[in-house]
Amino acid sequence: MTHPPRSLCFIALLAAALSGCGKDEAAASNRGKDGANAPVIVTTTVLQPKSFADAIVAIGTARARDSITVTAKVSEIVQAVHFDSGDEVGKGAVLVTLSGQQQQAALASAEAAAKEAQQLYARQQELAQQQLIATSQLDTQRATRDQAQAQVNQMRAQLGDRSIRAPFGGVLGIRQVSPGALITPGTAIATLDDLSHMYVDFPVPEAALSQLAIGQQVFGRTAAYPDARLVGTVTTVEARVDPTTRSVTVRADFPNDERKLRPGMLVNIELQRAQRTALLLPEISVVQVGDRTFVYRVKPDGSVEQVDVQIGTRTDGQAEILKGIRAGDRIVVDGTGKLRPGAKISETAAAAAAAPAAKG
Template sequence: MPPSRRCRSSLPILGVLLACTLLAGCGDGGRAATGPQSAPAAVVTTQVVGIQPWGDTIAALGTVQARESVTLTAKVSETVERVHFESGQEVAAGAELVTLSGNQQRAALQAAEASAREAEQQLRRGSELVQQQLIARSQLDTQQATRDAAVAQVAQMRANLSDRSIRAPFAGMLGLRQVSPGSLVTPGTALATLDDISRVYVDFPVPEVQLAQLAVGQSLSGTSAAWPGETFTGTVSTIDARIDATTRAVVVRGDFPNPDRRLRPGMLVQVTLQRPQREALVVPEIAVVQVGRETFVWRVREDDTVERATVQVGERRAGRVEVVTGLSDGDRIVVDGTGKLRPGMAITEGPAAAPQAPADADAPAATGG
């Protein structure tokens, strides 16, 4: 067949193929155009935002201090004669802890007491002689002054001897023993520590911007890494009169009962201060979406479509979060199913979604946007 005839015979076939291609393209385009309009509404769980009582907290790190604390030292240079305690022992107030050698002081006390007795006898005889007018009144005055000086000397000797007996100034728990019998101690030598830890103080800093929220008597709770899972309760006993000019924080002192002696001086405690209740907009934490620096919730409009509402959040606690700005009382927001939403998308309420426990499973998706 000549080439010209082959070309003419293939033209009708090419036309048919082109027409079919165009029709197929138009059919796909029509479906693409109508696809979004026919997309089903997203099934979500919603909640109406309302004002609720909200008592938020202030968290800080504090250090435990004993109610009373002292380092026991000697007042004089002397040799340790006896030690009456063991490390870690509980002692009563006034209990004798260390006895220093005081032989010289005891001998001097005996001599002073003898002189005082002799002076007392001389004064008694002088009084009788004055009544009989056998001696002058001035001589009796001299004897009385001698007796008073002897009594004062006895008191001085007893004080010197008492310095050789070191006693507990208050009831408490002793630390590690630092001396043994025969040790030579000097003024300032540490013998042991004594702490009253039946009640302890915990001092912790609070920023000055929260000063108005502080008050004596507020409830405190504390936890320590030394006792995992255990919570200690206390109250605010003192708020410092000064604010640190460097940190702009005020030191708050909490008073914690410590009957079992579990809290020890120097221990680090995570303190939580319960602030007074107030009215606030509170939403489930799962409803809050964080994308980069933007924090928002999905707000439902009157036509059951959603929009982004940028919010500022405050305190978070127990799966709930305070919304400071961005929402109003009565707004309806999406709680569960936020990860599949886009602005303007229609939604429908899923009645079975609210009681389902795996609501937290949507939280990672919501956070990721």
């Protein structure tokens, strides 16, 4: 039996292998084309006007309604301290008593001189009525009496400066003095803050100035009490706009019965605006690439196109659309990361089931 040459067998096997590879590549190419043309599964929504009430967000600083650092008016030794750090005191409460022995002695001397001057004036007044002394002599004694009484008043005022009192009710800070210490004018004794109401000052852009009004409701949150939503009202809008920041300072009053606000705290402020009608989209439907902000709009043929939009306020997962699209446009919400301009889309089963229910 005659066998074909080995070279001929090799050539035949090679041709068969090449033929098989060609078929596989063609099949893979066909599968790739089918995959490229397959619609992308997404969810969409039809843009419609909705009622919308957003808020101006800012960071403010809490201040006590009344707040001072208690100091002395004179240089003197502390005789007694009548409070402890953190005490709550009423208006007029004596906080510190300073040594006033010299003033007390001077007051006693002035009161004695005033009493003597008054008695002498009374006797001369009787003599003047009997025309036994000249009227000018009575006038001189009257002036002496008045001068002595003025001296008494001055000594009493100086002695009063030795009792340092709370000018208003509030909470005292850490005590800074002790009995026996020498204090001078300006020496800090303690801070005093009226915490029953707190002011929060915060900046608002000048563009929102027309939306501010006295009595507007304000909500605040602090890092110390993140779950507590504090409620206040706008009491003052600054008369001037800051030329550097182009903002105006707004002051809100917060009742503080639970003492959740302290002077110096940072407060996250939400100032409620008036309700209005706006076009809203879920934030996940808005794509940001570099300086571009766009959405995918569905065309009548089932493909999508990129449309540049201008975004207004963002709140609670919603973005306000100012320009670019209009009511009635169908916009892709979920699945934007898989899309390219011209791509075909298909609604998810959940979205398709929800559509008839929404219509019904």
